[in-house]
Amino acid sequence: MKHLHRILGLAGVALGLPSTATAQPDTLPARPFVPGGAFDKPYLTRLMGRAAIGGYIEAHARLSRTDGVVEERGFEARRFNLFTATQVSDLIRVGAELEFEEGAEEITLEFATIDFSIHRALRFRAGMLLSPLGRFNLSHDSPLNEFTDRPLVSTELLGTALSEPGLGALGVFPVGRTGRITYELYAVNGFTDGLIRNAAEGTRLPLGRGNVEDNNRSPAVVGRVTWSPDLDLEIGLSGHHGAYNVFEQDGLPIDQRRDVTIAVVDFDVARRGFRLSGEAAVAQVDIPAPLRGLFAEGQRGLYVEVLRDFGAGWIPTMPNAHFSAGARFDLVDLDTDLPGDNTRQLTLGVNFRPTPDSVFKMNYVRGRNRDRFNHASQQVGFQLSLATYF
Numbered sequence: 140m141k142h143l144h145r146i147l148g149l150a151g152v153a154l155g156l157p158s159t160a161t162a163q164p165d166t167l168p169a170r171p172f173v174p175g176g177a178f179d180k181p182y183l184t185r186l187m188g189r190a191a192i193g194g195y196i197e198a199h200a201r202l203s204r205t206d207g208v209v210e211e212r213g214f215e216a217r218r219f220n221l222f223t224a225t226q227v228s229d230l231i232r233v234g235a236e237l238e239f240e241e242g243a244e245e246i247t248l249e250f251a252t253i254d255f256s257i258h259r260a261l262r263f264r265a266g267m268l269l270s271p272l273g274r275f276n277l278s279h280d281s282p283l284n285e286f287t288d289r290p291l292v293s294t295e296l297l298g299t300a301l302s303e304p305g306l307g308a309l310g311v312f313p314v315g316r317t318g319r320i321t322y323e324l325y326a327v328n329g330f331t332d333g334l335i336r337n338a339a340e341g342t343r344l345p346l347g348r349g350n351v352e353d354n355n356r357s358p359a360v361v362g363r364v365t366w367s368p369d370l371d372l373e374i375g376l377s378g379h380h381g382a383y384n385v386f387e388q389d390g391l392p393i394d395q396r397r398d399v400t401i402a403v404v405d406f407d408v409a410r411r412g413f414r415l416s417g418e419a420a421v422a423q424v425d426i427p428a429p430l431r432g433l434f435a436e437g438q439r440g441l442y443v444e445v446l447r448d449f450g451a452g453w454i455p456t457m458p459n460a461h462f463s464a465g466a467r468f469d470l471v472d473l474d475t476d477l478p479g480d481n482t483r484q485l486t487l488g489v490n491f492r493p494t495p496d497s498v499f500k501m502n503y504v505r506g507r508n509r510d511r512f513n514h515a516s517q518q519v520g521f522q523l524s525l526a527t528y529f
Contacts, residue, residue: 192221194219194221194236194529195219195282195526195529196220197217197218197281197524197526198216198526199214199215199523200214200522201215201522202521203504203520203521204518205508205516205518216241216242217241217281217524218238218281219238220237220249220280221236222234230257233252233253233254234252234254236251237249247302249267249269250266250267250269250302259310259311260312262310263306263307264308264309265307268302268305268307268327270303270305270327271362271363271377272363272378272379272403273293273297273405274373274375274405275418276293276299276300277363282496282498282528285446285463285467285488285490286444286465286502287488287502290469291440291470291482291484292418292419292440292442293418295482296438296439296473297345298345301348303327303361304327304350305325305326305361306325307324307325308322308323317369318366318368321363322365323363324361325361326358326360327358327360327381328350328351328353328358329350329358329359329382329383330344330359332354333348333349334424338434340480341474342424342426342434342436342438342474343473344422355383355384355385355386356387357381357382358381359379359380359382360380361377363376363377363378372406372408372409373406376404377403378401378403379401380398380400382397382399383398384396396425397426398425399423399425401421401422402420403420405417406418412448413447414446415444415445416443417441417442417443418442419441420440420441421439422437422439423436424438435474435475435477435480436475437474437475438473439475440470440471441470442468443467444467445465445467446463446464447465448461448463449462449464457493457494459495460491460492461492462492465488469482469483477513478509478513480510480511481508484504485506487502487503488500489501496528497525497528499523499525500522500523502523503521504518504522505520506519
């Protein structure tokens with residue numbers, strides 16, 4: 140036995156291990172295996188203590204016809220979005236949203252920002268911003284949207300969700316007992332010439348998105364101001380202005396600067412059990428002289444929707460459930476100099492919300508589209524969708 144202890148002790152010395160005969164309590168300070176490595180991260184010491192994770196999911200069943208011809212008939216796993224929100228400290232907050240669309244065919248970092256709060260009237264924000272270009276771009280989650288599809292002015296003209304890298308400030312100013320004024324103002328990368336270069340059917344602002352690294356090193360400006368005298372009324376004004384083309388290279392001018400200018404007014408009002416909301420937008424694009432007439436210089440669009448809740452308490456086993464009925468009118472004119480290139484659409488819907496976070500939607504859609512040559516086509520469709528936060 141004595142020889143066995145001696146052998147084990149020599150083996151321990153060779154391996155750098157303490158001998159069983161001479162081992163002392165470990166007095167070395169705790170330290171990570173690799174400082175800053177995979178298992179030395181702040182979130183691991185505060186697992187779920189300061190970070191919140193959630194999201195929403197949306198699925199559709201769709202049937203649509205154009206001039207009697209079936210355009211779509213089937214099902215879509217439209218979106219799966221993940222949210223995170225972390226209060227890093229009393230002054231610093233981080234938020235993010237990752238979107239998976241069409242069965243993960245498209246994955247987008249829709250929102251990822253760092254907020255540094257000085258005062259409620261002044262908060263600095265930087266990162267991947269949701270541009271404050273109208274209210275809908277800031278609040279477009281499917282469980283909140285009362286209709287299956289987003290408004291045409293948001294998808295076809297403005298390009299919701301419009302996300303841009305940028306830096307700026309936001310804040311709130313109280314007005315009276317229940318009123319307030321809010322603002323957001325940012326410098327962002329803006330649009331690219333993809334709004335023309337990638338647009339076979341004419342000017343399309345959504346095709347100029349995705350300017351992750353500023354293509355022309357000339358930041359655009361976007362901002363929104365709202366006035367809300369009480370909880371049931373809000374009016375917002377917003378704008379976006381900046382160059383979309385590369386007009387300088389190595390400090391030398393290579394092209395005339397060409398700008399995109401967008402203005403949006405939005406409103407939301409609740410009165411007598413009804414909720415009325417909408418947005419109107421106009422866009423002006425500087426088009427090179429040889430392309431004028433082929434690409435639109437002016438665009439505009441709007442939507443107005445009205446909604447009424449009913450049926451609260453109809454289902455005894457679901458005390459928080461209610462129904463709602465609504466209608467939305469959409470109009471987009473993607474070339475104001477032509478009689479065509481526009482769409483008018485009416486959507487009627489009935490929804491059931493078993494809880495405020497989940498919704499079943501049934502929509503009937505009817506519209507008329509005119510192409511750039513003013514040829515008209517009629518669309519009709521039926522949509523059934525489910526969406527819920529989690």
